Amino acid sequence: MYLNKEKKAEIFEKNGKNAQDTGSAESQIALFSYRIAHLTEHVKKNHKDYVTTRAITKLVGKRRALLNYLYDRDVNRYRAIVKALGLRK
Template identity: 65%
Template sequence: MYITKEKKEEIFAKYGSGKKDTGSAEGQIALFTERINHLTEHLKTNRKDFNTERSLVSLVGKRRALLDYLTKKDILRYRAIVKELKLRK
């Protein structure tokens, strides 16, 4: 797989409260963003890979749902993660 265990731990350590904190919304959003960026690069070279395209749309939806949750829960955490990951609404 393109995201190794060490890479996941690094993502969760940077955006979550620790490397074993896989449940935090920020950590999950960061992991989804990493996967979305990887799939986007894949689709630039493989335009007709519709299964990957469907997976990408699904991941974007999941990330959007988490971002909406974070908006309702704590707007400051939402603004911080959007700024740090350079996401746009």
């Protein structure tokens, strides 16, 4: 599987407060970004996989909602995560 416990812990440790910080907006945004990137590579190879395309769309919407939440609450944290992950906007 592409996303095991160790990889999740690495993502959460890098973008959250620690490896157990799974609920913060930054760690969730980072996890969604990793999953979106992985699924995008899959769709590039399998362009007729419409179910995965829809899953990507849903994940992007969830990530956008979290980014909007973070923007409303703390602009500095929002700017930091967008810069760290290299997201547009």
